[in-house]
Amino acid sequence: MSKVLVYAAMSLDGYIAGPDVSHDHPMGVDGARLHEWMFGEHVDPADRVITKAVSADTGAVVLGRRTFDVGLAHWEDVPYPAPSFVVTHETRPDLPQKSGTFAFVPGVEAAVERAKAVAGDRTVTVMGADIQRQALAAGLVDEVLISLVPVLLGAGAKLFDGLPPMAFTGPVTHVRLGTA
Amino acid sequence: MSKVLVYAAMSLDGYIAGPDVSHDHPMGVDGARLHEWMFGEHVDPADRVITKAVSADTGAVVLGRRTFDVGLAHWEDVPYPAPSFVVTHETRPDLPQKSGTFAFVPGVEAAVERAKAVAGDRTVTVMGADIQRQALAAGLVDEVLISLVPVLLGAGAKLFDGLPPMAFTGPVTHVRLGTA
Numbered sequence: 001m002s003k004v005l006v007y008a009a010m011s012l013d014g015y016i017a018g019p020d021v022s023h024d025h026p027m028g029v030d031g032a033r034l035h036e037w038m039f040g041e042h043v044d045p046a047d048r049v050i051t052k053a054v055s056a057d058t059g060a061v062v063l064g065r066r067t068f069d070v071g072l073a074h075w076e077d078v079p080y081p082a083p084s085f086v087v088t089h090e091t092r093p094d095l096p097q098k099s100g101t102f103a104f105v106p107g108v109e110a111a112v113e114r115a116k117a118v119a120g121d122r123t124v125t126v127m128g129a130d131i132q133r134q135a136l137a138a139g140l141v142d143e144v145l146i147s148l149v150p151v152l153l154g155a156g157a158k159l160f161d162g163l164p165p166m167a168f169t170g171p172v173t174h175v176r177l178g179t180a
Numbered sequence: 181m182s183k184v185l186v187y188a189a190m191s192l193d194g195y196i197a198g199p200d201v202s203h204d205h206p207m208g209v210d211g212a213r214l215h216e217w218m219f220g221e222h223v224d225p226a227d228r229v230i231t232k233a234v235s236a237d238t239g240a241v242v243l244g245r246r247t248f249d250v251g252l253a254h255w256e257d258v259p260y261p262a263p264s265f266v267v268t269h270e271t272r273p274d275l276p277q278k279s280g281t282f283a284f285v286p287g288v289e290a291a292v293e294r295a296k297a298v299a300g301d302r303t304v305t306v307m308g309a310d311i312q313r314q315a316l317a318a319g320l321v322d323e324v325l326i327s328l329v330p331v332l333l334g335a336g337a338k339l340f341d342g343l344p345p346m347a348f349t350g351p352v353t354h355v356r357l358g359t360a
Contacts, residue, residue, distance in 0.1 A: 012326070012348070013340035014194045030345065037352045050354045139359070146192070146355045148328070150348035152340055160193035160332055165210065168192070168330035170357035172217045174230045175326045177350035179319075 002119035003142040004112060006132045007054055008159055009034040010146050012177075015156040016129050026070040028156050034149050050147065058082050059122025060115035061100075062108065062135070065090075067128030078102060079127060083118050085111040087131055108134045129157040136163055144168060150177045182299035183322040184292060186312045187234050188339050189214040190326050192357075195336040196309050206250040208336050214329050230327065238262050239302025240295035241280075242288065242315070245270075247308035258282060259307060263298050265291040267311055288314045309337040316343055324348060330357045 008016040011034060018028025027034060037047055061084040063071070068086045071079060078084040081099035087108050095102040105111040108131055115124040126135045135141050146159075188196040191214060198208025207214060217227055241264040243251070248266045251259060258264040261279035267288050275282040285291040288311055295304040303323075306315045315321050326339075 009352075013338075013343070033347075044351065047352055047354075136359075141359050144355075144357045144359070146357075148353040148355060150350045150352070152343050152346040154343065154345045158193075163193070163332050163334065165334045166332040167213075167360050168357035169360055170330045170355070171224065172189075172227055172330070173328040173353060173355045174227075175324075175328060175350070175353045177324045177326075177348035179316075179321050179324070180347050180349055 002059060002116050002122055002124050004124045004140055005143045005145060006126050006141050007145045009149055010159055011149055011151050011153045013152045014158045014160060015153040016159045018153055018156040021070055023070055023073060026074050030153060031156060033151050055080055057123040058125040059119030060124050062111045062115050062124060062126045064128030064131035085115050087111045109138060112140050129159055132159060133163060182239055182296050182302055182304050184304045184320055185323045185325060186306050186321050187325045189329055190339055191329055191331050191333045193332045194338045194340060195333040196339045198333055198336040201250055203250055203253060206254050210333060211336060213331050235260055237303045238305040239299030240304050242291045242295050242304060242306045244308030244311035260305060265295050267291045289318060292320045309339055312339060313343060
Protein backbone atom coordinates (compact mmCIF):
# COMPACT_ATOMS: atom_id res chain seq x y z
CA MET A 1 0.00 0.00 0.00
CA SER A 2 1.47 3.30 -0.98
CA LYS A 3 1.95 6.07 1.56
CA VAL A 4 1.04 9.70 0.97
CA LEU A 5 3.88 12.18 1.51
CA VAL A 6 3.85 15.95 1.86
CA TYR A 7 7.37 17.12 1.04
CA ALA A 8 8.43 20.74 1.15
CA ALA A 9 11.47 22.94 1.59
CA MET A 10 10.43 25.45 4.25
CA SER A 11 12.02 28.60 5.62
CA LEU A 12 12.49 29.04 9.37
CA ASP A 13 9.49 31.37 9.34
CA GLY A 14 7.32 28.72 7.71
CA TYR A 15 7.20 29.75 4.05
CA ILE A 16 7.41 27.20 1.25
CA ALA A 17 7.19 29.84 -1.49
CA GLY A 18 7.78 33.55 -1.69
CA PRO A 19 5.05 36.11 -2.50
CA ASP A 20 3.68 36.86 -5.99
CA VAL A 21 4.12 33.43 -7.57
CA SER A 22 4.17 33.82 -11.38
CA HIS A 23 5.66 32.28 -14.49
CA ASP A 24 8.77 34.45 -14.00
CA HIS A 25 8.95 33.54 -10.30
CA PRO A 26 7.53 30.00 -10.02
CA MET A 27 8.67 29.87 -6.36
CA GLY A 28 7.50 33.45 -5.72
CA VAL A 29 9.76 36.47 -5.36
CA ASP A 30 12.88 35.34 -3.47
CA GLY A 31 11.37 31.84 -3.10
CA ALA A 32 14.24 30.31 -5.07
CA ARG A 33 16.32 30.78 -1.90
CA LEU A 34 14.41 27.78 -0.55
CA HIS A 35 15.85 25.53 -3.25
CA GLU A 36 19.40 26.83 -3.68
CA TRP A 37 20.81 24.03 -1.50
CA MET A 38 19.48 21.49 -4.03
CA PHE A 39 21.40 22.80 -7.02
CA GLY A 40 24.83 23.97 -8.11
CA GLU A 41 28.32 22.73 -7.39
CA HIS A 42 28.26 22.74 -3.62
CA VAL A 43 25.35 20.45 -2.85
CA ASP A 44 25.83 18.66 0.49
CA PRO A 45 25.87 14.87 -0.16
CA ALA A 46 23.57 14.36 2.86
CA ASP A 47 21.04 16.69 1.24
CA ARG A 48 21.36 14.91 -2.10
CA VAL A 49 20.50 11.59 -0.41
CA ILE A 50 17.19 13.08 0.76
CA THR A 51 16.10 14.63 -2.53
CA LYS A 52 17.19 11.57 -4.53
CA ALA A 53 15.25 9.27 -2.21
CA VAL A 54 12.08 11.35 -2.62
CA SER A 55 12.46 11.22 -6.38
CA ALA A 56 13.20 7.48 -6.45
CA ASP A 57 10.36 6.64 -4.04
CA THR A 58 7.71 8.68 -5.83
CA GLY A 59 5.29 6.43 -7.72
CA ALA A 60 2.68 9.11 -8.38
CA VAL A 61 2.27 12.86 -7.83
CA VAL A 62 -0.68 14.97 -6.73
CA LEU A 63 -0.27 18.67 -7.37
CA GLY A 64 -2.28 21.86 -7.31
CA ARG A 65 -3.44 23.67 -10.41
CA ARG A 66 -1.26 26.69 -9.75
CA THR A 67 1.81 24.54 -9.12
CA PHE A 68 1.11 22.86 -12.47
CA ASP A 69 0.56 26.19 -14.25
CA VAL A 70 3.79 27.81 -13.12
CA GLY A 71 5.84 24.60 -12.90
CA LEU A 72 5.34 23.05 -16.32
CA ALA A 73 7.43 25.60 -18.22
CA HIS A 74 10.30 24.99 -15.82
CA TRP A 75 10.12 21.21 -15.54
CA GLU A 76 9.30 20.74 -19.27
CA ASP A 77 8.06 17.39 -17.97
CA VAL A 78 6.16 15.94 -15.02
CA PRO A 79 7.74 17.07 -11.70
CA TYR A 80 8.89 13.53 -10.85
CA PRO A 81 9.13 10.61 -13.33
CA ALA A 82 5.67 9.28 -12.45
CA PRO A 83 1.98 9.71 -13.32
CA SER A 84 0.89 13.14 -12.05
CA PHE A 85 -2.61 14.20 -11.00
CA VAL A 86 -3.50 17.88 -11.13
CA VAL A 87 -6.36 18.95 -8.86
CA THR A 88 -8.71 21.16 -10.88
CA HIS A 89 -12.41 21.42 -11.57
CA GLU A 90 -11.69 22.23 -15.20
CA THR A 91 -12.12 19.15 -17.41
CA ARG A 92 -9.03 18.62 -19.56
CA PRO A 93 -7.65 15.75 -21.63
CA ASP A 94 -4.58 13.92 -20.33
CA LEU A 95 -1.32 15.67 -21.16
CA PRO A 96 1.53 13.21 -21.85
CA GLN A 97 5.11 14.29 -21.06
CA LYS A 98 8.51 12.61 -21.40
CA SER A 99 8.48 10.83 -18.02
CA GLY A 100 4.77 10.54 -17.23
CA THR A 101 1.33 11.90 -18.00
CA PHE A 102 -0.62 14.72 -16.36
CA ALA A 103 -4.24 13.82 -15.61
CA PHE A 104 -6.74 16.39 -14.34
CA VAL A 105 -8.93 15.41 -11.42
CA PRO A 106 -11.66 17.37 -9.55
CA GLY A 107 -10.73 17.44 -5.85
CA VAL A 108 -7.80 16.36 -3.73
CA GLU A 109 -9.44 13.19 -2.37
CA ALA A 110 -10.16 11.84 -5.85
CA ALA A 111 -6.65 12.79 -6.98
CA VAL A 112 -5.02 10.98 -4.04
CA GLU A 113 -7.20 7.93 -4.69
CA ARG A 114 -6.23 7.77 -8.34
CA ALA A 115 -2.57 8.36 -7.48
CA LYS A 116 -2.59 5.53 -4.92
CA ALA A 117 -4.11 3.21 -7.51
CA VAL A 118 -1.10 3.62 -9.82
CA ALA A 119 1.72 4.14 -7.27
CA GLY A 120 1.87 0.49 -6.23
CA ASP A 121 4.24 0.16 -3.28
CA ARG A 122 5.77 3.54 -3.97
CA THR A 123 4.94 6.93 -2.51
CA VAL A 124 2.25 9.41 -3.54
CA THR A 125 4.00 12.77 -3.30
CA VAL A 126 1.75 15.81 -2.80
CA MET A 127 3.08 19.16 -4.10
CA GLY A 128 1.97 22.78 -3.66
CA ALA A 129 1.11 24.63 -0.44
CA ASP A 130 -2.62 24.81 -1.06
CA ILE A 131 -3.12 21.16 -1.96
CA GLN A 132 -0.71 20.04 0.76
CA ARG A 133 -2.77 21.93 3.35
CA GLN A 134 -6.00 20.46 1.93
CA ALA A 135 -4.54 16.95 2.07
CA LEU A 136 -3.37 17.45 5.67
CA ALA A 137 -6.73 18.89 6.75
CA ALA A 138 -8.56 15.96 5.11
CA GLY A 139 -6.40 13.39 6.93
CA LEU A 140 -5.06 11.99 3.66
CA VAL A 141 -1.36 12.30 4.56
CA ASP A 142 0.83 9.57 6.12
CA GLU A 143 4.16 11.34 6.25
CA VAL A 144 5.52 14.88 6.25
CA LEU A 145 9.09 15.60 5.19
CA ILE A 146 10.34 19.13 5.76
CA SER A 147 13.69 20.39 4.56
CA LEU A 148 14.10 23.32 6.94
CA VAL A 149 16.17 26.00 5.20
CA PRO A 150 18.03 28.46 7.46
CA VAL A 151 16.55 31.65 6.00
CA LEU A 152 13.68 33.99 6.80
CA LEU A 153 11.56 34.95 3.79
CA GLY A 154 9.19 37.34 5.60
CA ALA A 155 6.36 36.85 3.09
CA GLY A 156 4.81 34.24 0.82
CA ALA A 157 2.82 31.01 1.20
CA LYS A 158 2.96 29.15 4.52
CA LEU A 159 2.53 25.39 4.59
CA PHE A 160 0.97 25.11 8.02
CA ASP A 161 -1.15 28.26 8.31
CA GLY A 162 -4.86 27.83 8.83
CA LEU A 163 -4.61 24.21 9.93
CA PRO A 164 -6.18 23.11 13.21
CA PRO A 165 -3.91 21.98 16.07
CA MET A 166 -2.34 18.62 15.13
CA ALA A 167 0.37 16.34 16.53
CA PHE A 168 2.80 14.35 14.41
CA THR A 169 4.79 11.30 15.38
CA GLY A 170 8.54 11.77 15.41
CA PRO A 171 11.34 13.32 17.40
CA VAL A 172 12.00 16.87 18.48
CA THR A 173 14.67 18.25 16.12
CA HIS A 174 17.32 20.60 17.45
CA VAL A 175 18.58 23.12 14.88
CA ARG A 176 21.61 25.24 15.76
CA LEU A 177 22.34 28.17 13.45
CA GLY A 178 24.66 31.13 13.36
CA THR A 179 23.85 34.66 12.28
CA ALA A 180 25.65 35.81 9.15
CA MET B 181 33.84 36.95 24.66
CA SER B 182 30.39 35.61 25.37
CA LYS B 183 28.02 34.78 22.55
CA VAL B 184 24.35 35.78 22.49
CA LEU B 185 21.90 32.90 22.02
CA VAL B 186 18.22 32.86 21.14
CA TYR B 187 16.87 29.51 22.28
CA ALA B 188 13.26 28.45 21.82
CA ALA B 189 11.07 25.38 21.50
CA MET B 190 8.99 26.04 18.39
CA SER B 191 6.02 24.26 16.83
CA LEU B 192 6.10 23.27 13.16
CA ASP B 193 3.86 26.25 12.44
CA GLY B 194 6.30 28.62 14.10
CA TYR B 195 4.78 29.26 17.52
CA ILE B 196 6.91 29.46 20.66
CA ALA B 197 3.91 30.08 22.93
CA GLY B 198 0.19 29.52 22.68
CA PRO B 199 -2.40 32.35 22.72
CA ASP B 200 -3.60 34.22 25.85
CA VAL B 201 -0.42 33.99 27.94
CA SER B 202 -1.34 34.51 31.61
CA HIS B 203 -0.29 33.48 35.10
CA ASP B 204 -2.43 30.34 34.76
CA HIS B 205 -1.01 29.62 31.30
CA PRO B 206 2.56 30.97 31.31
CA MET B 207 3.17 29.32 27.92
CA GLY B 208 -0.25 30.38 26.61
CA VAL B 209 -3.24 28.10 26.14
CA ASP B 210 -1.91 24.74 24.89
CA GLY B 211 1.61 26.16 24.81
CA ALA B 212 2.78 23.60 27.37
CA ARG B 213 2.74 21.09 24.49
CA LEU B 214 5.94 22.79 23.33
CA HIS B 215 7.75 21.75 26.51
CA GLU B 216 6.33 18.28 27.25
CA TRP B 217 9.36 16.60 25.70
CA MET B 218 11.56 18.26 28.34
CA PHE B 219 9.81 16.80 31.37
CA GLY B 220 8.45 13.56 32.77
CA GLU B 221 9.70 10.01 32.74
CA HIS B 222 10.22 9.52 29.03
CA VAL B 223 12.63 12.29 28.17
CA ASP B 224 14.86 11.33 25.24
CA PRO B 225 18.52 11.38 26.40
CA ALA B 226 19.48 13.21 23.20
CA ASP B 227 17.02 15.96 24.10
CA ARG B 228 18.32 16.13 27.65
CA VAL B 229 21.85 16.72 26.34
CA ILE B 230 20.61 19.83 24.53
CA THR B 231 18.65 21.40 27.37
CA LYS B 232 21.38 20.59 29.92
CA ALA B 233 24.00 22.17 27.69
CA VAL B 234 21.98 25.37 27.34
CA SER B 235 21.56 25.54 31.10
CA ALA B 236 25.24 24.80 31.81
CA ASP B 237 26.47 27.26 29.17
CA THR B 238 24.26 30.15 30.24
CA GLY B 239 26.29 32.81 32.06
CA ALA B 240 23.59 35.50 31.95
CA VAL B 241 19.98 35.83 30.83
CA VAL B 242 18.10 38.60 29.02
CA LEU B 243 14.33 38.30 29.19
CA GLY B 244 11.23 40.28 28.40
CA ARG B 245 9.03 41.89 31.00
CA ARG B 246 6.09 39.63 30.23
CA THR B 247 8.23 36.49 30.39
CA PHE B 248 9.45 37.69 33.79
CA ASP B 249 5.91 38.48 34.99
CA VAL B 250 4.39 35.12 34.11
CA GLY B 251 7.54 33.05 34.63
CA LEU B 252 8.62 34.05 38.14
CA ALA B 253 5.77 32.26 39.95
CA HIS B 254 6.65 29.05 38.10
CA TRP B 255 10.44 29.21 38.33
CA GLU B 256 10.42 30.56 41.91
CA ASP B 257 13.96 31.58 40.95
CA VAL B 258 15.84 33.03 37.99
CA PRO B 259 15.15 30.98 34.82
CA TYR B 260 18.74 29.72 34.64
CA PRO B 261 21.28 29.85 37.50
CA ALA B 262 22.80 33.14 36.35
CA PRO B 263 22.32 36.91 36.59
CA SER B 264 19.13 37.81 34.71
CA PHE B 265 18.31 41.12 33.04
CA VAL B 266 14.66 42.04 32.51
CA VAL B 267 13.99 44.55 29.73
CA THR B 268 11.55 47.16 31.05
CA HIS B 269 11.29 50.94 31.14
CA GLU B 270 9.99 50.76 34.69
CA THR B 271 12.72 51.50 37.24
CA ARG B 272 12.90 48.76 39.86
CA PRO B 273 15.43 47.67 42.50
CA ASP B 274 17.33 44.43 41.91
CA LEU B 275 15.42 41.32 42.95
CA PRO B 276 17.69 38.59 44.38
CA GLN B 277 16.66 34.94 43.97
CA LYS B 278 18.21 31.63 45.04
CA SER B 279 20.43 31.17 41.98
CA GLY B 280 20.90 34.71 40.72
CA THR B 281 19.54 38.24 40.76
CA PHE B 282 17.02 39.93 38.48
CA ALA B 283 18.09 43.40 37.37
CA PHE B 284 15.77 45.71 35.41
CA VAL B 285 17.18 47.45 32.36
CA PRO B 286 15.57 49.87 29.88
CA GLY B 287 16.02 48.43 26.38
CA VAL B 288 17.31 45.22 24.86
CA GLU B 289 20.67 46.63 23.75
CA ALA B 290 21.53 47.85 27.25
CA ALA B 291 20.37 44.53 28.72
CA VAL B 292 22.54 42.50 26.33
CA GLU B 293 25.50 44.75 27.07
CA ARG B 294 25.14 44.31 30.83
CA ALA B 295 24.59 40.58 30.42
CA LYS B 296 27.75 40.22 28.32
CA ALA B 297 29.72 42.10 30.94
CA VAL B 298 28.93 39.45 33.59
CA ALA B 299 28.69 36.29 31.43
CA GLY B 300 32.45 35.99 30.95
CA ASP B 301 33.13 33.21 28.44
CA ARG B 302 29.67 31.79 28.85
CA THR B 303 26.52 32.42 26.83
CA VAL B 304 23.99 35.23 27.11
CA THR B 305 20.64 33.46 26.65
CA VAL B 306 17.76 35.62 25.41
CA MET B 307 14.22 34.49 26.39
CA GLY B 308 10.74 35.56 25.31
CA ALA B 309 9.35 35.94 21.78
CA ASP B 310 9.19 39.72 21.80
CA ILE B 311 12.68 40.33 23.14
CA GLN B 312 14.12 37.55 20.98
CA ARG B 313 12.66 39.25 17.89
CA GLN B 314 13.99 42.62 19.02
CA ALA B 315 17.44 41.14 19.60
CA LEU B 316 17.43 39.46 16.17
CA ALA B 317 16.23 42.63 14.43
CA ALA B 318 18.93 44.68 16.18
CA GLY B 319 21.67 42.29 15.07
CA LEU B 320 22.58 41.42 18.67
CA VAL B 321 22.32 37.63 18.26
CA ASP B 322 25.20 35.24 17.45
CA GLU B 323 23.39 31.91 17.53
CA VAL B 324 19.84 30.59 17.24
CA LEU B 325 18.91 27.20 18.69
CA ILE B 326 15.46 25.90 17.80
CA SER B 327 13.97 22.75 19.28
CA LEU B 328 11.39 22.01 16.59
CA VAL B 329 8.45 20.22 18.20
CA PRO B 330 6.28 18.05 15.89
CA VAL B 331 2.95 19.74 16.67
CA LEU B 332 0.81 22.47 15.13
CA LEU B 333 -0.52 25.01 17.64
CA GLY B 334 -2.57 27.09 15.20
CA ALA B 335 -2.38 30.24 17.33
CA GLY B 336 -0.06 32.10 19.70
CA ALA B 337 3.22 34.01 19.50
CA LYS B 338 5.54 33.40 16.55
CA LEU B 339 9.28 33.80 16.95
CA PHE B 340 10.08 34.87 13.41
CA ASP B 341 7.05 36.91 12.36
CA GLY B 342 7.62 40.50 11.39
CA LEU B 343 11.34 40.10 10.87
CA PRO B 344 12.94 41.19 7.60
CA PRO B 345 14.42 38.53 5.27
CA MET B 346 17.58 37.11 6.88
CA ALA B 347 19.95 34.22 6.24
CA PHE B 348 21.58 32.12 8.94
CA THR B 349 24.71 30.00 8.71
CA GLY B 350 24.15 26.29 9.15
CA PRO B 351 22.84 23.23 7.38
CA VAL B 352 19.45 22.43 5.90
CA THR B 353 17.70 20.14 8.39
CA HIS B 354 15.49 17.32 7.13
CA VAL B 355 12.60 16.46 9.46
CA ARG B 356 10.57 13.33 8.72
CA LEU B 357 7.31 12.95 10.66
CA GLY B 358 4.31 10.66 10.65
CA THR B 359 0.70 11.64 11.08
CA ALA B 360 -0.94 10.32 14.23
